[in-house]
Amino acid sequence: MEMTYLEAIRQGIREEMTRDSGVFLLGEDIGVYGGAFKITSGLLQEFGEKRVIDTPISESAIVGAAIGASLMGLRPVAEMQFADFITCGYDQIVNFAAKCRYRWGAAVPMVIRAPSGGGIHGGPFHSQNPEAWFVHTPGLKVVAPATAPDAKGLIKSAIRDNDPVLFFEHKALYRRIKEDVPDGDFTVPIGKAAVVRQGRDLSIITYGAMVHVARESAETLEKEGISVEIVDLRTLAPLDEDTVLASVRKTSKVLLLHEDVLTGGIGGELAGRIAEKAFHDLDAPIVRVAAPDTPVPYSPPLEEAFLPNAAKVTERARWLARY
Amino acid sequence: MSAPAVLQPETDMHTDRGLALQALRYMATMREVEDRIERKLYRQGKIVGGVYVGRGQEAISVGVGLSATPDDVLCPSHRDLALFLIRGVDPRQIFAQYMGRVGGLTRGKDGNMHMGDISRRIVSIISAMAASVPVAAGAALALKYRGTQNIAYCFFGDGATSRGDWHEGLNFAAVQKLPVVYVCNNNQYAYSTPLTKQMACANVSDRAPGYGIPAEIVDGNDVFAVHRAAQRAAGHARSGAGPYLIECKTFRMTGHSAHDAAEYVPQSLWDEWKEKDPITRLEKKILEKRWAKREEIARLHAGIRQEVDAAIEWAEKSPYPDASELLDGVYERS
Numbered sequence: 001m002e003m004t005y006l007e008a009i010r011q012g013i014r015e016e017m018t019r020d021s022g023v024f025l026l027g028e029d030i031g032v033y034g035g036a037f038k039i040t041s042g043l044l045q046e047f048g049e050k051r052v053i054d055t056p057i058s059e060s061a062i063v064g065a066a067i068g069a070s071l072m073g074l075r076p077v078a079e080m081q082f083a084d085f086i087t088c089g090y091d092q093i094v095n096f097a098a099k100c101r102y103r104w105g106a107a108v109p110m111v112i113r114a115p116s117g118g119g120i121h122g123g124p125f126h127s128q129n130p131e132a133w134f135v136h137t138p139g140l141k142v143v144a145p146a147t148a149p150d151a152k153g154l155i156k157s158a159i160r161d162n163d164p165v166l167f168f169e170h171k172a173l174y175r176r177i178k179e180d181v182p183d184g185d186f187t188v189p190i191g192k193a194a195v196v197r198q199g200r201d202l203s204i205i206t207y208g209a210m211v212h213v214a215r216e217s218a219e220t221l222e223k224e225g226i227s228v229e230i231v232d233l234r235t236l237a238p239l240d241e242d243t244v245l246a247s248v249r250k251t252s253k254v255l256l257l258h259e260d261v262l263t264g265g266i267g268g269e270l271a272g273r274i275a276e277k278a279f280h281d282l283d284a285p286i287v288r289v290a291a292p293d294t295p296v297p298y299s300p301p302l303e304e305a306f307l308p309n310a311a312k313v314t315e316r317a318r319w320l321a322r323y
Numbered sequence: 324m325s326a327p328a329v330l331q332p333e334t335d336m337h338t339d340r341g342l343a344l345q346a347l348r349y350m351a352t353m354r355e356v357e358d359r360i361e362r363k364l365y366r367q368g369k370i371v372g373g374v375y376v377g378r379g380q381e382a383i384s385v386g387v388g389l390s391a392t393p394d395d396v397l398c399p400s401h402r403d404l405a406l407f408l409i410r411g412v413d414p415r416q417i418f419a420q421y422m423g424r425v426g427g428l429t430r431g432k433d434g435n436m437h438m439g440d441i442s443r444r445i446v447s448i449i450s451a452m453a454a455s456v457p458v459a460a461g462a463a464l465a466l467k468y469r470g471t472q473n474i475a476y477c478f479f480g481d482g483a484t485s486r487g488d489w490h491e492g493l494n495f496a497a498v499q500k501l502p503v504v505y506v507c508n509n510n511q512y513a514y515s516t517p518l519t520k521q522m523a524c525a526n527v528s529d530r531a532p533g534y535g536i537p538a539e540i541v542d543g544n545d546v547f548a549v550h551r552a553a554q555r556a557a558g559h560a561r562s563g564a565g566p567y568l569i570e571c572k573t574f575r576m577t578g579h580s581a582h583d584a585a586e587y588v589p590q591s592l593w594d595e596w597k598e599k600d601p602i603t604r605l606e607k608k609i610l611e612k613r614w615a616k617r618e619e620i621a622r623l624h625a626g627i628r629q630e631v632d633a634a635i636e637w638a639e640k641s642p643y644p645d646a647s648e649l650l651d652g653v654y655e656r657s
Contacts, residue, residue: 024468050468053499055495055498056491056494056495056498058457058491058494058495060457060487060488060491060492061457061460061488061491061492061494061495062457062495063457064454064456064457064458064460064461064488064491064492065457065458065460065461065464065492065495066461067457067458067461068446068457068458068459068460068461068462068463068464068465068475069461069462069464069465069468070461071441071446071458071461071462071465072396072461072462072465072466072469073465074464074465074468076461091451091454091488092454092457092458092488095449095450095451095454096449096451096454096458100447101652101653101654101655102432102652102653103429103432103433103437103447104428104429104432104433104438104439104440104441104447105429105441105652106439106441106447107655138653139653139654141654161655162655163654163655238654
């Protein structure tokens with residue numbers, strides 16, 4: 001069935017709530033109002049106040065309560081209204097949830113949904129891509145779907161997972177993409193990347209909204225005779241190193257692309273692993289395209305300059321292809 | 324745990340005598356275990372890292388712990404060792420935990436009181452003060468969600484009540500009318516920081532009405548008073564009326580941790596609170612009420628010392644974790 005990225009997330013949540021009575025939602029404005037982005041619209045009416053909980057503005061309480069409930073065997077799905085505000089629950093996530101299994105063998109089957117990313121004129125407090133903070137924390141799983149089917153399949157897998165999962169959903173994709181999504185019990189495994197476009201000359205490794213930027217760039221480059229392979233990571237932790245390295249070995253040139261800022265972004269980690277494990281397969285230096293090391297600016301010309309786009313990727317990819 | 328016959332676990336906890344003898348057994352065991360940890364094994368270098376004990380505060384975890392039912396959830400602070408004993412954790416496991424051995428509750432992945440056991444419904448201590456407060460709300464939410472009559476107990480010190488998590492957690496639980504009993508051990512110091520630098524109100528309990536939560540102040544060194552307050556609080560929470568806060572006034576009869584001589588505490592406070600030692604007080608009451616004889620209490624202590632000796636011996640024989648375990652347990656399958 002064709003649906004938007006947003007509808008796909010909602011359908012995934014709804015199916016899991018139907019399937020498992022232990023799945024419940026908590027967050028700010030998610031019930032009566034249906035969520036700031038309307039992801040949870042209609043779920044209060046369908047499942048009732050017990051399972052769709054409107055909370056105070058208390059990110060740390062939302063995350064902490066989700067952890068407590070998950071320790072008791074429930075499967076909470078907590079919503080951060082914007083991924084930017086996840087900082088207010090950061091301690092609960094990195095100091096407690098992430099360490100429970102390692103420290104004392106306790107499972108925390110919790111999902112935190114975090115609407116992230118720019119391109120919606122949200123400015124410095126409503127546009128960030130904070131995924132790398134959590135990729136750096138052992139014990140957390142971090143997923144970032146790029147497509148409607150992956151959004152549905154990954155939210156379902158995240159809810160069923162017995163470890164804490166951070167689900168970064170890109171705000172700019174919510175209503176922008178509409179795709180065919182399989183009906184019913186369809187999941188996408190956590191920890192598996194996907195080669196979403198086959199190519200010979202270079203690989204673009206990316207995730208989230210940048211997958212669509214990479215596709216646009218690849219079409220332009222194809223007309224110039226440059227064949228681009230695209231790997232959509234889908235999960236950022238644990239990283240699917242095998243799929244990344246296989247693509248690098250195939251094309252021998254790699255461009256790492258993310259909307260997150262350059263320094264400390266996942267691109268640096270990927271570059272490190274590729275250099276360590278596939279150095280002799282490379283025919284050119286590793287190229288990174290990412291946002292500059294600034295806050296996300298508000299004014300449209302500034303935001304446009306900040307965000308990676310197809311033109312920027314194409315330019316760097318041409319250089320890489322010619323190398 | 325073994326103890327002389329007269330002080331074996333009482334089946335009838337509803338009599339004052341039963342409660343007193345049961346409480347004494349746990350309080351004295353907690354004191355003995357922690358004295359060995361703080362004043363022996365740490366100084367011998369057999370325990371490395373941080374050591375935080377509840378010397379002088381034993382009546383709180385025992386008074387509350389004995390009022391909880393086995394399916395209630397406990398979220399202890401780092402000064403509530405007796406909660407683990409009451410839930411059946413063996414002193415052997417506690418010493419092994421402190422010594423970083425595989426026999427400890429975390430198999431050496433963590434140390435000291437930073438342990439938990441979900442099978443016993445004890446949520447691990449979180450080192451960031453007050454972080455347990457929202458977590459307890461979530462545990463209570465799950466108990467209510469499942470339609471049980473069980474409740475969650477959340478323990479913290481006075482210092483923890485300054486953190487945002489404390490306020491977020493209390494507010495969330497109050498709004499949701501969750502069955503949580505908050506137990507504050509107000510021991511007057513957070514590490515070296517006295518209450519006057521921690522808060523501008525006189526009591527921690529003064530903070531509760533702002534969240535619509537009833538609160539009471541109790542003598543934290545009187546195990547009977549604590550137990551009665553815990554029962555009132557539990558009754559309130561179990562009835563569906565929402566959270567309840569007990570502020571136990573007490574004193575930390577040692578430093579913040581084993582390396583801290585606590586010279587910042589005036590001598591007059593040490594002298595004043597030595598007189599109020601909860602174990603001495605309970606023993607005095609037991610003797611006055613003729614619930615046990617002096618020799619029986621002496622035999623109890625001797626039995627605990629023997630048990631603790633054996634527990635330490637066991638823990639020292641428990642192996643250290645093999646370095647190959649380093650990567651285990653980060654994820655469900657890793």
